[in-house]
Amino acid sequence: MNPKTLLVIFAHPDDxxxxxxxxxxxxxxxxxxxxxxxxxxxxxxxVDSRFLANGGSVAELRTAELDRAAAALGLASVSFLGYRDSxxxxxPDNAHPHSxxxxxxxxxxxxxxxxxxxxxxxxxxxxDQYGWYGHPDHIKCYAATLRAYELLYGIRAxxxxxxxxxxxxxxxxxxxxxxxxxxxxxxxxxGLDPRRHGQNQDIDLAEIASWSIPTTxxxxxxxxxxxxxxxxxxxxxxxxxxQTKRPWLRAIMRRxxxxxxxxxxxxPVAPGEAVERTLFGAAPQPVWNPAIHELPYPV
Ligand SMILES: [Zn+2]
Numbered sequence: 001m002n003p004k005t006l007l008v009i010f011a012h013p014d015d016x017x018x019x020x021x022x023x024x025x026x027x028x029x030x031x032x033x034x035x036x037x038x039x040x041x042x043x044x045x046x047v048d049s050r051f052l053a054n055g056g057s058v059a060e061l062r063t064a065e066l067d068r069a070a071a072a073l074g075l076a077s078v079s080f081l082g083y084r085d086s087x088x089x090x091x092p093d094n095a096h097p098h099s100x101x102x103x104x105x106x107x108x109x110x111x112x113x114x115x116x117x118x119x120x121x122x123x124x125x126x127x128d129q130y131g132w133y134g135h136p137d138h139i140k141c142y143a144a145t146l147r148a149y150e151l152l153y154g155i156r157a158x159x160x161x162x163x164x165x166x167x168x169x170x171x172x173x174x175x176x177x178x179x180x181x182x183x184x185x186x187x188x189x190x191g192l193d194p195r196r197h198g199q200n201q202d203i204d205l206a207e208i209a210s211w212s213i214p215t216t217x218x219x220x221x222x223x224x225x226x227x228x229x230x231x232x233x234x235x236x237x238x239x240x241x242x243q244t245k246r247p248w249l250r251a252i253m254r255r256x257x258x259x260x261x262x263x264x265x266x267x268p269v270a271p272g273e274a275v276e277r278t279l280f281g282a283a284p285q286p287v288w289n290p291a292i293h294e295l296p297y298p299v
Pocket of ligand 1: 011015135
């Protein structure tokens with residue numbers, strides 16, 4: 001049997017490691033060819049000058065970090081779309097002529113479609129429609145991947161009527177908002193403002209907690225957290241949003257990492273369909289129903 005192929009399309013070097021890295025490591029360990037298609041080289045990331053002491057650029061530094069992270073996760077390849085990191089919403093980098101933000105949607109989609117044709121994946125993962133926390137490059141990746149489905153298969157992925165048997169399964173990477181909602185409630189008790197989170201205090205956790213995306217696939221990755229930790233450590237120049245000195249908040253974040261959540265856009269999710277435990281569409285696990293089990297058997 002041919003090994004499965006998973007294509008991951010994200011915006012920046014580190015999205016693969018700070019995102020669903022457990023799932024990527026798990027599938028790579030199981031023999032799936034996991035390819036990473038990265039839209040930019042993270043040029044707008046905030047980098048401490050000590051990381052650039054050898055005179056290299058931010059793009060070179062972050063590309064090297066991604067190579068090390070890819071090795072830690074067991075990825076089969078890393079490719080780039082060649083755009084420039086647009087920075088956070090409203091930053092001057094949004095308007096840079098080479099930014100992913102400024103690129104025409106059909107052009108980005110066309111490049112993504114070429115990689116899909118080349119790699120022939122069984123499943124694809126991209127960002128969710130909110131860009132995890134509203135990053136414009138993440139949102140552009142989502143929109144361009146959907147447009148690539150229109151170009152390649154003539155379908156609008158996510159449309160309940162969409163039907164194209166040759167199209168790979170398409171998932172967006174998301175995360176359960178339940179723990180985040182809890183963190184948002186608890187943070188003010190410790191003098192923290194959930195509406196001003198992150199290095200630049202420009203992340204509104206309360207708003208992000210309100211962006212609800214149903215989890216239609218959940219992958220248990222506790223056994224792969226060491227690989228995820230090594231991959232995150234490879235991106236030494238980047239401070240993840242989940243990083244915190246507060247032990248209780250760290251415990252919540254760690255708990256969130258043990259299971260990775262996805263929403264399937266193609267094929268459309270059937271009403272009442274059980275949450276998947278795989279991204280490759282194996283037969284769903286039988287669900288033990290206590291109501292049935294407790295009924296007395298007829299004599
Ligand atoms: Zn990113």
